[in-house]
Amino acid sequence: MGQNIVNELEYKDKNDILDIINQYNKDKNNLITILQEVQKILGFLPHNAIYFLSEELKMSPAEIYGVATFYTQFKFEEIGKYLIVCCDGTACHVKGSPLILNFIENYLGIKPGETSNNKIYTLESVACLGCCAISPVCIINGDTYGDLTTNKIKRILNKLEKEIKD
Ligand code: FES
Numbered sequence: 001m002g003q004n005i006v007n008e009l010e011y012k013d014k015n016d017i018l019d020i021i022n023q024y025n026k027d028k029n030n031l032i033t034i035l036q037e038v039q040k041i042l043g044f045l046p047h048n049a050i051y052f053l054s055e056e057l058k059m060s061p062a063e064i065y066g067v068a069t070f071y072t073q074f075k076f077e078e079i080g081k082y083l084i085v086c087c088d089g090t091a092c093h094v095k096g097s098p099l100i101l102n103f104i105e106n107y108l109g110i111k112p113g114e115t116s117n118n119k120i121y122t123l124e125s126v127a128c129l130g131c132c133a134i135s136p137v138c139i140i141n142g143d144t145y146g147d148l149t150t151n152k153i154k155r156i157l158n159k160l161e162k163e164i165k166d
Contacts, residue, residue, distance in 0.1 A: 005127060006055065009048045016041050017049060021056050028057045035068055044075040047126055060130020062137075062144060069142035079122040080115045082160055084108075085139040089128030092136040096149075100136050101125055103150045107157050120164060 009017075020037040024030035034053065039045055045068060054061045068074045069083055076083060084104060088097045101112070104123060110116050112125035131137055134146025138153065145156060 005048045005051045007048075009046075009052055013042060013049070014052060017052060018056070021053070026056065028059050031057065031059070031064065031067055032071070035064075035074055039074060044077055046076070047124070051127075054130070061126070062129035062131050062139060065129070065139050066142050066144065069139065076122075076124075080118075080120045081164075082120060082141055083122045083124065085124045085126055085129070086112070087127070087129045087135065087137045087139075088125045089132070089135075091128070091132035095135045097136040099150055100138065100148050100153050103153055104138075104157070107154070 017038055020034055020041075023037075024034050031053075034057075035045060038049055038053070042049060050061055050064050050068070053059075054064055057064075065085060068076075069085075086097065086101050086104060088101060105111055108116055108121050108123060110121060110123050112123050115122040129137055129139065129144075131144060131146065134144075136148045137144060137146045138148060139145070140156070140160070145152070
């Protein structure tokens with residue numbers, strides 16, 4: 001499902017990433033080092049690189065985001081304090097992800113790919129994160145939130161707002 005995204009990767013970048021993956025034996029236990037090396041050559045970790053790594057390391061994009069967003073050293077572009085990655089893959093879409101995304105957009109006043117002016121929130125909409133069983137799904141700074149409803153996401157966003165103020 002992430003194939004289109006992977007195709008956006010430049011040929012050279014793909015080869016460079018493959019070199020890194022091979023250098024670390026295609027072993028997912030070396031994920032952090034691999035991510036560090038990838039970030040070194042690309043400057044940050046774009047979504048297409050994450051999807052490519054997920055294919056090569058046989059891990060779901062959610063697992064990689066889970067690790068990568070845990071460490072502040074990793075950058076996905078100029079991102080806010082909270083990176084909200086919202087899945088709009090087929091399973092999530094069918095289960096209502098457009099409503100969730102729409103709610104977040106209105107709540108935060110930003111669209112996917114944007115960062116709020118105060119640099120607190122970055123919103124991304126991506127294809128399948130590999131945890132369709134709990135769709136619709138969002139990952140916020142590495143934490144996975146599943147079976148989302150607009151009420152549930154509202155509570156989550158309210159909680160983040162409270163964290164920021166405290
Ligand atoms: S479609 Fe959303 S996790 Fe698979």
